Amino acid sequence: MIAALIFYMFAGLAVASGVMVISARNPVHSVLFLILCFFNAAGLFLLLGAEFLAMVLVVVYVGAVAVMFLFVVMMLDINFLKLREGVAQYLPTGAVIGLVLLVELAVVFGGWAFAPDVEALLAAPIPPTDQMTNTEALGRLIYTNYVFLFQASGVILLVAMIGAILLTHRTRTGVRKQKIYDQVGRTAANSVEIRKVSTGGGI
Amino acid sequence: MVDMLSGLLPPELWRLIVIVLQIVAIVLPLLLAVAYLTYAERKVIGAIQLRKGPNVVGPFGLLQPLADGAKLFLKETIFPSGANKVVFVIAPMLTFILALIAWAVIPFDEGWVVADINVGVLYLFAISSLGVYGIIMSGWASNSKYAFLGGLRSAAQMVSYEVSMGLVIISVLVTVGSLNLSDIVLKQKETVWFILPHFPMFIIFVVSILAETNRAPFDMAESESELVAGYNVEYSAMTFALFFLGEYANMILMSAMATVLFLGGWLPPMDIAPFNWIPGIIWFVLKICAVLFIFLWVRATFPRYRYDQLMRLGWKIFLPFSLFWVVLTSGVLVAFGWLPGQG
Numbered sequence: 001m002i003a004a005l006i007f008y009m010f011a012g013l014a015v016a017s018g019v020m021v022i023s024a025r026n027p028v029h030s031v032l033f034l035i036l037c038f039f040n041a042a043g044l045f046l047l048l049g050a051e052f053l054a055m056v057l058v059v060v061y062v063g064a065v066a067v068m069f070l071f072v073v074m075m076l077d078i079n080f081l082k083l084r085e086g087v088a089q090y091l092p093t094g095a096v097i098g099l100v101l102l103v104e105l106a107v108v109f110g111g112w113a114f115a116p117d118v119e120a121l122l123a124a125p126i127p128p129t130d131q132m133t134n135t136e137a138l139g140r141l142i143y144t145n146y147v148f149l150f151q152a153s154g155v156i157l158l159v160a161m162i163g164a165i166l167l168t169h170r171t172r173t174g175v176r177k178q179k180i181y182d183q184v185g186r187t188a189a190n191s192v193e194i195r196k197v198s199t200g201g202g203i
Numbered sequence: 204m205v206d207m208l209s210g211l212l213p214p215e216l217w218r219l220i221v222i223v224l225q226i227v228a229i230v231l232p233l234l235l236a237v238a239y240l241t242y243a244e245r246k247v248i249g250a251i252q253l254r255k256g257p258n259v260v261g262p263f264g265l266l267q268p269l270a271d272g273a274k275l276f277l278k279e280t281i282f283p284s285g286a287n288k289v290v291f292v293i294a295p296m297l298t299f300i301l302a303l304i305a306w307a308v309i310p311f312d313e314g315w316v317v318a319d320i321n322v323g324v325l326y327l328f329a330i331s332s333l334g335v336y337g338i339i340m341s342g343w344a345s346n347s348k349y350a351f352l353g354g355l356r357s358a359a360q361m362v363s364y365e366v367s368m369g370l371v372i373i374s375v376l377v378t379v380g381s382l383n384l385s386d387i388v389l390k391q392k393e394t395v396w397f398i399l400p401h402f403p404m405f406i407i408f409v410v411s412i413l414a415e416t417n418r419a420p421f422d423m424a425e426s427e428s429e430l431v432a433g434y435n436v437e438y439s440a441m442t443f444a445l446f447f448l449g450e451y452a453n454m455i456l457m458s459a460m461a462t463v464l465f466l467g468g469w470l471p472p473m474d475i476a477p478f479n480w481i482p483g484i485i486w487f488v489l490k491i492c493a494v495l496f497i498f499l500w501v502r503a504t505f506p507r508y509r510y511d512q513l514m515r516l517g518w519k520i521f522l523p524f525s526l527f528w529v530v531l532t533s534g535v536l537v538a539f540g541w542l543p544g545q546g
Contacts, residue, residue, distance in 0.1 A: 026287075032290070064365070067336075068362075075355075133321045135322060178512075
């Protein structure tokens with residue numbers, strides 16, 4: 001009973017905050033509602049008994065990704081009135097795209113079929129939770145059966161990161177950068193010169 | 204008496220009452236500790252700078268924190284006219300709540316923990332990574348240049364240092380083979396305190412928690428000389444007090460985390476007669492105080508870092524080194540067959 005009530009609370013809040021993400025006037029509020037939505041999704045994971053996924057969702061999405069969103073949105077200088085201007089003009093196009101997506105989803109779900117032995121396939125690699133915590137179960141699965149997929153996803157992220165850095169990195173002229181190596185490498189021999197100065201003569 | 208009471212009430216209600224009492228038993232001493240941490244900070248820094256520190260209100264100035272609290276309570280809460288009111292009010296509340304809820308998983312002694320969950324370390328890590336929201340929200344909602352700059356600086360800083368903190372935690376977790384905080388301490392009972400094998404990680408962790416709690420020498424978010432007070436410059440009275448309490452409660456929390464991960468939690472230094480007469484919680488509190496003293500000592504000793512140097516330290520020194528240490532730890536564990544869960 002209580003678990004069901006909590007489920008409806010999390011699910012309801014997740015959907016409601018999801019709606020607020022797209023309907024909030026202020027983009028910063030949108031990001032904050034997105035964070036609320038992530039939280040409720042984490043709550044749903046907890047109800048499923050997937051505590052590791054719940055925590056990772058909070059650490060990765062709320063703790064890092066959403067911070068970056070917030071960062072960018074706060075720095076943007078958006079004119080909210082101007083943003084609202086073309087709504088009537090864009091509405092038909094948006095509605096058509098939405099309709100196409102809906103039809104596609106309907107087609108996919110209409111032809112959806114489960115393999116007859118799906119339950120056995122799903123249950124096989126995961127031991128019951130009283131024998132092993134799901135963190136350990138997940139680790140054993142990822143680092144054994146799916147190690148290549150895991151590595152491949154890591155490489156994809158790395159490539160994306162390198163791409164982002166490459167696209168935004170440019171060498172600027174006229175910037176004086178601190179060169180730690182040069183600073184530390186300086187010795188008295190190559191930076192100080194001792195001269196004998198005659199009185200009243202100067203150098 | 205307790206058995207009789209628990210028989211009278213329905214079991215769910217009884218559990219609820221017990222949990223509420225546990226929460227009160229943690230939060231009240233914590234708030235008292237926060238109050239006296241501010242006093243200790245002023246006394247320690249006073250001593251380091253050859254001053255007396257607070258000594259007027261009460262004997263040895265012991266009532267000073269209470270007087271400060273009463274003063275903040277009686278002041279007027281001011282909302283800047285351009286502020287986003289809802290976010291402006293939520294931000295300090297968020298900071299304070301996050302600083303409190305993390306204590307649910309801290310083991311004070313063997314079995315003395317409110318929620319003994321499997322993923323305790325991850326929970327702590329998640330909560331501490333959320334701390335940035337209080338700061339960035341307050342910085343934005345204040346609608347002030349100084350507050351905004353402070354918020355942005357702090358956000359970038361906390362995200363950067365979390366990465367190396369995560370790797371430090373991973374090298375401890377690999378040694379233990381569990382994410383439960385009690386298991387981490389019990390493993391240190393079997394072997395040694397992790398400060399010995401993981402000493403470089405302890406140093407990185409301590410520096411990272413200084414950055415994570417925005418304390419000197421990494422208090423870039425509120426550097427007085429350039430940003431007046433940073434993200435909380437527009438806050439007054441109780442809204443400011445909540446930030447203040449949250450910051451100090453976070454310091455204590457991070458010290459508790461360092462104690463559990465590296466200093467053996469509630470364990471006595473040696474399991475022999477005079478040491479193991481003292482209850483575990485006393486050792487736990489003493490260790491937290493030792494780490495807290497480092498916080499105060501550093502604040503009184505070091506000048507503030509420059510921002511680009513702070514980022515360089517986080518990304519170019521701590522991150523590669525802690526990554527190297529994770530690989531080294533795993534390598535050693537595999538090579539000597541010490542990997543947990545294998546034997």
